């Protein structure tokens with residue numbers, strides 16, 4: 371359907387007898403931040419894996435911009451504009467932030483990593499990398515080795531690397547994991563500033579970040595979506611409170 375960039379139709383996946391994705395259907399609209407929340411072990415990581423292509427569903431369909439991608443390999447999905455960030459280490463610590471982004475830009479343009487010397491000299495590429503970093507408030511940190519950035523800055527750099535591939539949809543897999551309150555607030559700000567420019571599917575445990583960012587939230591419990599709605603609707607949903615938010619709301 372034209373009004374959704376990503377659509378999951380009745381996805382199913384089991385590990386042996388354990389049903390981890392139970393007829394999951396959801397859609398992400400252009401420019402929307404759609405969060406998926408749920409208790410530990412609800413099947414969020416397994417769901418992201420099926421969307422990015424690292425895992426195959428047993429049944430159901432995944433449509434990206436109306437096109438079936440259920441059986442496409444990961445790199446083909448990435449090329450089509452489906453970028454996964456976080457929970458995968460993409461940063462080269464000895465290279466500067468700018469060089470990290472320049473390499474991602476170069477790889478996206480279809481060149482090989484082997485010609486790094488050429489990247490270092492490529493002004494257009496370095497300028498483009500600088501623009502991506504500026505977008506993420508990392509301009510002042512562009513020319514220091516990525517390894518010495520703070521944890522939160524590394525998260526922003528991972529995002530910059532994902533953005534260098536000109537994605538249409540960002541899959542954000544627990545971006546706040548392991549960050550302190552201040553860094554979480556900064557990341558929320560960074561993601562807010564990107565809002566509307568990219569569609570995002572956000573899996574996140576930090577409820578204050580989810581409720582600050584999401585346009586819609588889907589709640590996953592034992593592999594099944596029990597509710598989808600605006601933050602307000604989810605907050606007031608009796609089943610959600612009972613199954614998941616109950617203790618926190620109390």
Ligand SMILES: Nc1ncnc2c1ncn2[C@@H]1O[C@H](COP(=O)(O)OP(=O)(O)OP(=O)(O)O)[C@@H](O)[C@H]1O
Nearest residue numbers: 385386388390408409410411412413414415416417
């Ligand atoms: N490769 C696997 N083989 C067997 N069981 C698995 C495998 N991967 C995950 N599981 C099980 O599937 C269920 C869902 O796991 P998953 O990691 O997707 O949940 P999650 O919602 O991402 O959890 P968390 O919030 O703790 O990251 C869990 O019970 C987990 O133990």
